Amino acid sequence: MPAGNELDLGKLRQFIELARVGHYGRAAARLGIEQPQLSRTMRRFEQELDAELLQRHSRGVTVTDFGRNLAEAGEGILAAADAIHEFRKGPDVQDEDEVVVGLPPRLGPALTGAVFEGVRRRWPERRVRFLEASTALLEGHTRAGRVQASLLEDPPDTDGLISTPLLEEELVFAFAPVWSLSLPARPLRLREVAEFPLVLPTVTHGDRRLVLKAEARYGIRLQPVLEVDSPMTMRALVNAGVGATITGGPSLHEDLAKGLVASHPIADPVLKTRLCAAAARHPIARGTTADLAQILNECVTSLVRGGQWPGAALVLT
DSSP: OOTTOOOOHHHHHHHHHHHHHOOHHHHHHHHTSOHHHHHHHHHHHHHHHTSOOEEEETTEEEEOHHHHHHHHHHHHHHHHHHHHHHHHHOOOOOOTTEEEEEEOGGGHHHHHHHHHHHHHHHOTTSEEEEEEOOHHHHHHHHHTTSSSEEEEESOOOOTTEEEEEEEEEEOEEEEOGGGOOOOOSSOEEHHHHTTSOEEEEOTTSHHHHHHHHHHHHHTOOOOEEEEESOHHHHHHHHHTTSOBEEEOSHHHHHHHHHTSOEEEEEESSOOEEEEEEEEESSOSSHHHHHHHHHHHHHHHHHHHHTTSOTTEEEOOO
16 A cells, blocks of 8 residues: 555445455445446555456456455454444443343354343343344444343454354355255365355354355355345245255254255365354453353353254363
């Protein structure tokens, strides 16, 4: 970048979106702007950086090596910027009679009951509230102190959060048995997964962010036919054969046991997600936060050791 220029975060956000979808029209629609405006912005962005980010062709765009590196680093830059925004707003005032727990939607059905019982045993007089939201939203609420502790998938390394790894899991290719696919005995390569119609979570979810990083790093572009926020809806669509998905978690193994879906491992690259218990680095109620994080740890550990999460491996600390 030429001396004296500052990185424009607005242009960076637009570039990352374009790099994700590889098409000006689709990226502009997702960003809520006109395609010519996005094209002009990207050309100015390349001029400001004095670097080629995109190779344009009739089918869309291909990200250059420099562009892929920028897109991957840019995710962290934007996460840090969002964290600073939360710091400037300041933490919310918490209700001392309420315990607020953050969970990813795909883990809610398996963990809510156990976490609720653990909280009630520790604080029988307090109300309990669960916030199920995407990874990005949970990160913001946790940093700001609106959630006392949460489970986050691959949280960013920022000053606003302190996280403890609990488990790791390799995501798999899941599809409806009615597809009757003839798959190789070896794991599928991610480039091969890109040949199938996919139903994936939106980019605010931890699993999708992990996949996007792999796409950028290896120069692969998946083309989901649908993006949905609800894990229940995604499961129904996959079970109905609308598309396959890349997923993991206890609900997947329930569906596998019932014969509702089939799965196949993915390699080159392996998509390994890490689940962490997270809290604000400077919480308002430090004792509550620490105890709640321990409850989350115990509930996740019990789920894995009880055989209800076969694909997960506990992280020993």
